Amino acid sequence: xxxxxxxxxxxxxxxxxxxxxxxxxxxxxxxxxxxxxxxxxxxxxxxxxxxxxxxxxxxxxxxxxxxxxxxxxxxxxxxxxxxxxxxxxxxxxxxxxxxxxxxxxxxxxxxxxxxxxxxxxxxxxxxxxxxxxxxxxxxxxxxxxxxxxxxxxxxxxxxxxxxxxxxxxxxxxxxxxxxxxxxxxxxxxxxxxxxxxxxxxxxxxxxxxxxxxxxxxxxxxxxxxxxxxxxxxxxxxxxxxxxxxxxxxxxxxxxxxxxxxxxxxxxxxxx
Numbered sequence: 355x356x357x358x359x360x361x362x363x364x365x366x367x368x369x370x371x372x373x374x375x376x377x378x379x380x381x382x383x384x385x386x387x388x389x390x391x392x393x394x395x396x397x398x399x400x401x402x403x404x405x406x407x408x409x410x411x412x413x414x415x416x417x418x419x420x421x422x423x424x425x426x427x428x429x430x431x432x433x434x435x436x437x438x439x440x441x442x443x444x445x446x447x448x449x450x451x452x453x454x455x456x457x458x459x460x461x462x463x464x465x466x467x468x469x470x471x472x473x474x475x476x477x478x479x480x481x482x483x484x485x486x487x488x489x490x491x492x493x494x495x496x497x498x499x500x501x502x503x504x505x506x507x508x509x510x511x512x513x514x515x516x517x518x519x520x521x522x523x524x525x526x527x528x529x530x531x532x533x534x535x536x537x538x539x540x541x542x543x544x545x546x547x548x549x550x551x552x553x554x555x556x557x558x559x560x561x562x563x564x565x566x567x568x569x570x571x572x573x574x575x576x577x578x579x580x581x582x583x584x585x586x587x588x589x590x591x592x593x594x595x596x597x598x599x600x601x602x603x604x605x606x607x608x609x610x611x612x613x614x615x616x617x618x619x620x621x622x623x624x625x
Contacts, residue, residue, distance in 0.1 A: 435536035465491040493524035531556035563622035
């Protein structure tokens with residue numbers, strides 16, 4: 355029993371000294387505190403010497419882990435890359451890109467009202483230059499769309515006018531692809547397939563593409579089309595599971611609550 359006790363203490367001390375979140379200014383106790391904070395209240399955290407603002411501590415921790423610890427957007431680009439960020443959320447992806455490419459020119463789209471307010475505040479907090487933040491959704495035409503303003507990572511375009519949805523301005527991404535794009539990020543909660551098919555003839559302008567795909571089993575043909583489209587336009591791709599929705603896929607029992615069956619990170623690059 356004493357041996358097990360010391361073993362447990364040793365593991366706890368090891369976890370405290372090897373906490374990967376130290377990289378983003380969170381010690382072990384702060385990490386535990388953040389994990390139990392209720393969402394909804396404006397909070398701030400000191401990240402790389404500047405304040406970053408958020409409402410949901412759980413989503414903030416997820417973003418820190420994915421973007422700064424796992425470095426999902428890590429890549430080699432030119433010193434002054436042109437980046438289009440579709441689905442910028444509260445701006446953590448912009449902070450990461452600017453950390454590695456200070457002279458990057460970035461156009462960032464975030465249609466959710468609460469997320470956009472945090473995005474602009476965080477860009478201002480870091481005093482970033484050459485960042486064009488737009489409260490718009492990217493789409494297949496210039497129009498207005500129903501959008502669920504949830505103030506979370508799950509905010510998305512709605513097919514109908516639901517109680518919690520508002521009209522947001524949508525712009526056709528294809529119209530913006532008039533020059534070479536070093537990095538195009540598309541994380542738009544289920545609208546990525548339609549947008550990607552609309553910009554297919556402009557994909558030759560894109561060097562690196564990150565696509566977070568959301569879909570159901572009934573939409574599996576979309577994935578086949580996407581992979582064919584990427585190959586036809588000279589991309590190689592690598593696929594990671596963005597969320598483990600089905601721990602045992604043959605049983606089709608979801609391990610997390612979501613309307614999607616599949617959530618993938620697709621990394622697209624050229625030789």
